[in-house]
Amino acid sequence: MPNLTVGVLGAGGHIGLVQAAALASLGYSTIGYDLDLGRVRDLQKGKLPFYEPELAGLVQSGLKSKLLEFTGRVNRLKGIDLAYICTSTPSLPDGRTEILQVENAVTAVARTVQKRVIIVIKSTVPVGTARRLSLLLQQQGLSEKAVLVSNPEFLSEGSAINDFWHPARIVIGSAEPEAAEIVAGIYAPPHVPVIKTSWESAELIKYAANVFLALKISYINLVAQLCEKAGGDIRVVSEGVGLDPRIGSSFLEAGIGFSGPCLEKDLRSLIRQFNDAGEEAPLLEAALYINQRQRYLVVSRLKKSLGELKGKKIAVLGLAFKPGTDDLRDTHTLPVIEQLVSAGAMVTVHDPVLSEICWPRQMNVFLPELRWASSPYEAAEGKDALLILTACPEYRRINLVKLKGCLANPLIVDGRNLFSPGEMAALGIEYRGVGLGVETEAEVER
Numbered sequence: 388m389p390n391l392t393v394g395v396l397g398a399g400g401h402i403g404l405v406q407a408a409a410l411a412s413l414g415y416s417t418i419g420y421d422l423d424l425g426r427v428r429d430l431q432k433g434k435l436p437f438y439e440p441e442l443a444g445l446v447q448s449g450l451k452s453k454l455l456e457f458t459g460r461v462n463r464l465k466g467i468d469l470a471y472i473c474t475s476t477p478s479l480p481d482g483r484t485e486i487l488q489v490e491n492a493v494t495a496v497a498r499t500v501q502k503r504v505i506i507v508i509k510s511t512v513p514v515g516t517a518r519r520l521s522l523l524l525q526q527q528g529l530s531e532k533a534v535l536v537s538n539p540e541f542l543s544e545g546s547a548i549n550d551f552w553h554p555a556r557i558v559i560g561s562a563e564p565e566a567a568e569i570v571a572g573i574y575a576p577p578h579v580p581v582i583k584t585s586w587e588s589a590e591l592i593k594y595a596a597n598v599f600l601a602l603k604i605s606y607i608n609l610v611a612q613l614c615e616k617a618g619g620d621i622r623v624v625s626e627g628v629g630l631d632p633r634i635g636s637s638f639l640e641a642g643i644g645f646s647g648p649c650l651e652k653d654l655r656s657l658i659r660q661f662n663d664a665g666e667e668a669p670l671l672e673a674a675l676y677i678n679q680r681q682r683y684l685v686v687s688r689l690k691k692s693l694g695e696l697k698g699k700k701i702a703v704l705g706l707a708f709k710p711g712t713d714d715l716r717d718t719h720t721l722p723v724i725e726q727l728v729s730a731g732a733m734v735t736v737h738d739p740v741l742s743e744i745c746w747p748r749q750m751n752v753f754l755p756e757l758r759w760a761s762s763p764y765e766a767a768e769g770k771d772a773l774l775i776l777t778a779c780p781e782y783r784r785i786n787l788v789k790l791k792g793c794l795a796n797p798l799i800v801d802g803r804n805l806f807s808p809g810e811m812a813a814l815g816i817e818y819r820g821v822g823l824g825v826e827t828e829a830e831v832e833r
């Protein structure tokens with residue numbers, strides 16, 4: 388392994404911190420830089436700003452070995468050989484992607500370094516960004532200082548460390564083959580395909596992959612609607628479809644839809660990229676529409692069973708956008724809970740990772756009436772219904788007899804299809820999932 392010093396910009400974020408900790412554990416001297424000085428101070432003490440399995444141990448051993456350090460001073464990056472840009476690229480209200488943080492990080496590195504560096508863009512950026520930034524460096528007289536490489540990340544929250552060590556492929560977009568070679572040499576396990584291509588192809592691979600996952604989910608959710616009208620169990624349909632190796636079984640779980648900081652943002656961004664190129668993207672628009680509709684289905688189901696929600700007590704299981712994370716960014720659960728609260732329901736929530744302590748302050752402003760429970764059973768105690776919003780493995784192991792005993796009214800609306808309707812019926816629980824056969828009253832409120 389070459390003796391390289393690497394900088395990671397945006398090291399206080401999910402992608403940046405995984406990147407920095409993993410590079411340090413590979414033996415690279417790694418400097419994690421972030422503008423958020425509070426986060427930097429916490430990270431210097433080994434304290435993480437979010438939950439990600441296995442990451443805390445990796446950060447702490449990096450700090451202990453002195454191969455990993457965190458700083459808020461950009462000057463500290465002056466001796467690096469390579470910079471990884473992992474800053475966020477938020478969605479603007481019109482769907483466009485804000486790349487200002489990436490642009491600032493790229494120019495900051497080029498201005499700071501003493502020798503020519505490779506700047507690797509890990510952040511998800513619209514097609515054409517690396518070329519535009521390269522031109523910008525040229526205009527600012529900095530192109531002798533830096534060469535840009537696009538190397539999109541494919542890390543999923545909750546399994547990010549495993550995804551880092553076991554990538555399905557490594558994508559490297561570069562205008563200089565030598566730079567691509569160096570980036571490939573940093574970490575590429577044997578037998579993992581490495582695609583060396585142009586900046587534009589690399590940038591598009593990231594969007595096309597994430598959006599394809601979103602399409603798969605919306606497609607299966609669409610078929611789930613037909614199951615409810617015409618009969619059929621979407622779980623069986625999904626299994627039968629997914630066993631075709633040309634299709635594959637992952638991302639075919641019907642439910643309340645996708646959410647979180649990536650899939651919807653990337654879908655909106657790609658639609659916008661089509662529009663900016665003078666093209667329509669009706670397939671992508673439809674996927675977005677179906678996804679929005681899914682999240683209101685569960686509320687309409689509750690209303691069908693309970694009537695007026697005013698004064699009703701509802702337990703909600705799962706707050707984060709998916710299991711194994713404490714991430715609430717763009718989660719589907721908040722709009723659902725907001726609907727319940729604004730309809731006058733009293734909501735008690737449980738999440739295996741999140742607790743009241745880490746519930747962001749601003750959420751309490753929106754939802755002051757929210758109550759917290761430390762177990763699913765406590766959440767269910769005396770409630771008129773229980774709503775499952777996140778497919779946490781803990782919920783699959785719930786003791787249903789005990790749960791029924793806690794509920795005042797045995798009604799479960801399951802946005803994640805965790806249980807079998809037959810088992811629920813045998814226990815005397817009214818159970819409503821997504822796409823589990825004809826739902827005579829299951830009309831989505833429009």
Ligand code: UDX
Pocket residue numbers: 540541542543544545597600604637638639640641642643644645646647648649650708709
């Ligand atoms: C995603 C991509 O998977 C990852 O490659 C990329 O780098 C970042 O974006 P992430 O946002 O962490 O990862 O979550 P992901 O596992 O993709 O799940 C997104 C959402 O889809 C979750 O709300 C999940 O519950 C939902 N989902 C997933 C379904 O509704 N059905 C499925 O079958 C799979």
